[in-house]
Amino acid sequence: MPTPAPIRPPAGDAPLIRLESVSRFYGDVLGVNRISLEIGAGITSLIGPNGAGKSTLLNLIAGLIRPTRGRITVLGHDPGDAEALFSQLGFCTQYDSFPAGARGREWVRQNLRLHGYRRADAEALAERALARVGMTEAAGRRLESYSKGMRQRIRLAQILAYEPRLLILDEPLNGLDPLARSEMAALFRALAGEGRGLLISSHILHELEALSDRVILLRDGYLAGEGGIAAVREDIREHDLQWLIRCPRPARLAALGLEARAGDGRPLCNQVRIFDRPEPALLLATAAPAAFFLALNDWIARGEIEVETVTPADDNLDAVYRYLVEEEPA
Amino acid sequence: MSSAARLEAPGALPAREPARGARAWVGYELARALRPRRAAALYALALLPALAVGLLGWVARLHGAEAGAMMSPGFYASLFELELKTVIFLGCAWLFIQLVRGELTGRTLHYAWLAPVRRSRLGWGKYLAGELAALAIFAGGTLLSRLLLLWLRGQPLLAAPALRSLFGYAGAAALACLGYGAVFFLFGACFRQALFPALAFYGWEQINFLLPSWLQRCSMIYYLHALRPGALPQHAWGFVPPPISIAAAAAWLLALSGVLAGLAVRRFARLEIYYGGEE
Numbered sequence: 095m096p097t098p099a100p101i102r103p104p105a106g107d108a109p110l111i112r113l114e115s116v117s118r119f120y121g122d123v124l125g126v127n128r129i130s131l132e133i134g135a136g137i138t139s140l141i142g143p144n145g146a147g148k149s150t151l152l153n154l155i156a157g158l159i160r161p162t163r164g165r166i167t168v169l170g171h172d173p174g175d176a177e178a179l180f181s182q183l184g185f186c187t188q189y190d191s192f193p194a195g196a197r198g199r200e201w202v203r204q205n206l207r208l209h210g211y212r213r214a215d216a217e218a219l220a221e222r223a224l225a226r227v228g229m230t231e232a233a234g235r236r237l238e239s240y241s242k243g244m245r246q247r248i249r250l251a252q253i254l255a256y257e258p259r260l261l262i263l264d265e266p267l268n269g270l271d272p273l274a275r276s277e278m279a280a281l282f283r284a285l286a287g288e289g290r291g292l293l294i295s296s297h298i299l300h301e302l303e304a305l306s307d308r309v310i311l312l313r314d315g316y317l318a319g320e321g322g323i324a325a326v327r328e329d330i331r332e333h334d335l336q337w338l339i340r341c342p343r344p345a346r347l348a349a350l351g352l353e354a355r356a357g358d359g360r361p362l363c364n365q366v367r368i369f370d371r372p373e374p375a376l377l378l379a380t381a382a383p384a385a386f387f388l389a390l391n392d393w394i395a396r397g398e399i400e401v402e403t404v405t406p407a408d409d410n411l412d413a414v415y416r417y418l419v420e421e422e423p424a
Numbered sequence: 425m426s427s428a429a430r431l432e433a434p435g436a437l438p439a440r441e442p443a444r445g446a447r448a449w450v451g452y453e454l455a456r457a458l459r460p461r462r463a464a465a466l467y468a469l470a471l472l473p474a475l476a477v478g479l480l481g482w483v484a485r486l487h488g489a490e491a492g493a494m495m496s497p498g499f500y501a502s503l504f505e506l507e508l509k510t511v512i513f514l515g516c517a518w519l520f521i522q523l524v525r526g527e528l529t530g531r532t533l534h535y536a537w538l539a540p541v542r543r544s545r546l547g548w549g550k551y552l553a554g555e556l557a558a559l560a561i562f563a564g565g566t567l568l569s570r571l572l573l574l575w576l577r578g579q580p581l582l583a584a585p586a587l588r589s590l591f592g593y594a595g596a597a598a599l600a601c602l603g604y605g606a607v608f609f610l611f612g613a614c615f616r617q618a619l620f621p622a623l624a625f626y627g628w629e630q631i632n633f634l635l636p637s638w639l640q641r642c643s644m645i646y647y648l649h650a651l652r653p654g655a656l657p658q659h660a661w662g663f664v665p666p667p668i669s670i671a672a673a674a675a676w677l678l679a680l681s682g683v684l685a686g687l688a689v690r691r692f693a694r695l696e697i698y699y700g701g702e703e
Contacts, residue, residue, distance in 0.1 A: 120698075150698075158534055158697040177442055180540040187538075189699065191531035195461060204452055208539040210445035215438035257437060 108170070109134050110260050110291040111155055116164030118150055124315045125150035129164070131310065131320065133293060137286045139302040140295040142312035148295040149188050151312065152264050155293070156185040169260060181209060184253025188264040190245060192237040198248045199224065199233035205252050223255035224248075228277065242269030250278075260291040267296055279305055324383075334364050334379035336407035339390075344368045344376035347399050351378055356385040377407060446545045449536070453553030457519060458560065469515050470565030473507050477569050481576040500573055501652070504566070504593055508648055509629060512562045512600045517626075519558055520608035521618045523550050524692060531699045547689035551609050558601035566597040592653030599651055599677050603644040606684035613691040644680075647673040 109132035118125035126147040140148050153159045154166060157173030166172070171179045192201065199220060206216035224230045227247040232240070240248065246269055253261060266282075267275050282305055286292055296302050302309075309326055311318040319326040341347055351363030363386065365379040380386040393399050457463060480499075527533035536546050570593050574586050581587075607625060611618040629645045640646045650673035668676075
C-alpha cells in the first residue's frame, strides 16, 4: 500500500477556502452572485442543476477565472498566486481534454516536472499516484485510448501525485461504473481521513450523501443553502421536513402536533397523514424540527403519547436537492 | 537514499524547485513545438528554399551549364527575400499563434495554469520555446539552402567569405524569427481570430517598399533588409528606404521584439480560461 504523506493541519480553525461576496458575470450573463462561504477540511459537496454556477464557482476558486466582485482566499493565498498555491491545491476540472499524443504515465510525470521535482522523484511520485487510482497497468497507453472513467482516474492521479492539501474535483464520479464509483468514493474518504480538504461537485446525489461532511447548494448562480444535510434542510424554512412516526395513537399525536406552536408562533406541524396499516403511524411535515422534537419529548414524558420509532422520511440529499434546486412538485 | 525509498518514509515530499519547473516547461513546450506530427508543415516550409536551390542546380546540370554561372550573385538574395517574406513569416505565424490559440482550442491550457509556476514565467517560457523551435527550423533551413548553393557553386565552405555569408543569412533569419515570433505571439494572445491581423500584417510587410520612408520604419522587414548580407532586390517603383546600420537595425529589432513579447506575455498571463469564451 503506498504511503501517503501526512498533511499539515490548517492553522487554527482557518478555513481552507474563503469567499467574500463573490460575483462573476460573463458580460450580461450571471455566473454566480454574492457568494460568501467558508470551506474547511473534510468532504464538501457542491450540488446544483446544470447552469447553477458550480463550475464557475470552482474555476473562480482555482483562479482560472477572476471574480467580477468580491474576494477569494484559498489556503491563505490569492488564487492568482500560482507559485504559492498550486503545490497545495489540486483541481480536476470539467474539461475532458489532454495534450495530443501523450501517454498516461508520461503525462503525470510531466506535470510533476512542472512542479519542480527531479526526474527520478517525479517518476517515483507518479508511480505511487498511479497505483493509488488503479492505473498502473494502463499508464503506458495513449490518453486518447482511455475510457471516460480512465480519464477521470488519470486526472486524479495527476493531482494526487503531489499530495495537495486541498482537492477540488468537478464531477469526478461522472462516467465511472458502479464499482469504480465505489472505489473512488472510498479513496475520497481516505483522502479526507488524511486531513485533506475535498470540494466535490456532482449530480450523483446519493453517492455524495454518503460521502459529504457538508453540502453547498447552488441555484441560478445563488447560494441556496449550505451546512450539514440536516442543517441545510433546517435553514430552509419554507420547505417542510417529513417524519414517519410509528405510534399506537397516531390521531392523538396529529392533534397535538397541529395545535402546538413553535417559539416564533408557527405551527409545529403543517401537514399530517394517518396510517392504520400495516402499523399505526403518522407521517407529518414540520418546518421546525428542533422545536417539534422538544415538544414530542415533552408529550412522551407526560404520558400523553407513546412512540415506537421515528424515521426521517426525506432527510437525505435527494430530498434537499429536490426541494432547493429543482422545480416544486405540482 | 533512492527516490522510491524516500517516498516510502511517511513524511515530506521530495524537494522541489520552482526554477526547475520553469525549465521543464520550456523543454516540454519545445518538444511539443518540434514534434513531427505538429510541425510537419513547418519542416516542409523550411525546406522549400533548399529544394528550390537543389532543383535549380539539378536543372543547370541537366543543361550542361555550370551551376555557379547560372545562379547569379543576386539569386540567393532574391531567394532570401522570398524566404523572409513568405517562409519565415508564414512559419512564425503558424508556430507562434498556435502556441496560445492551439492550447485554447485544444482545451489544455488549464493544465499549465494549475501548475505552481508564475504565469508570466509560463508566458516567457512559451515564447522562448517557440523561438528555439523557430530558430532550429527556419535558421536551420536558411543554413541548409545556403550551404547547398555554396556546394553547387563549388565554393569552399570553410573559407572566410562563405562563412561570413552563411552566418550573415542565418543571423538575419534568426532575427526575423525573433521579430515575427513576437508579433504573432502577441496576436495569438490578443485575438481569438488571429488570422485576420496576421493577414493585414502580411500585406503591410509586402507593400513596405511602396510606403514613405518614415512608414517603412514601422515594419519588421525594413530592419531585416538592413541585416541581410546580399544586395536588396530593386523595385521599379516605390520609395528608397532610408539607410540604417546593421548594428542599429539589430538593436531596433531586438528592442521591438522584447517590447512586443513583453506585451504578449502580459496579456497571456492575464488570460481567463473558460474555453470558447476566454478573454
